[in-house]
């Protein structure tokens with residue numbers, strides 16, 4: 118993976134946040150751990166997306182975006198052999214983590230159609246991506262990223278998930294401290 122890709126530290130921090138958010142939303146410790154594992158693996162399908170698309174400094178063309186979208190089903194396919202409950206959770210999260218609450222995401226599903234653990238990973242993934250530098254964007258300040266989540270409550274994220282996420286960061290903001298940032 119190139120330096121500008123989703124790095125190890127980011128994935129770990131996103132997974133840690135997802136586990137904490139799941140617990141806050143009432144998931145059992147076992148379920149929250151499953152969410153954490155799924156969050157660690159959710160973008161594994163990007164390994165099969167060409168570097169020129171992943172690292173493109175500008176906006177993706179329509180065709181490139183269609184290729185990018187396939188990292189979801191490619192990831193679910195790569196993890197097809199994972200048995201049991203955890204396998205289902207991981208594959209759901211791989212496949213559906215770009216869905217929006219209002220159905221405006223990759224595959225047009227609304228959040229009522231998604232397993233409850235999927236939006237938990239999605240909001241953490243978006244937040245971590247906003248805070249991170251990419252070839253096509255600068256790292257956003259924490260406050261701006263939190264405003265983004267707040268402003269998208271009811272569209273990209275359900276109000277329940279967005280509110281729980283904002284409360285989590287308010288209470289546990291230390292998780293975002295350097296050297297990670």
Ligand SMILES: [Fe+2]
Pocket residue numbers: 159160188214215
């Ligand atoms: Fe993704």
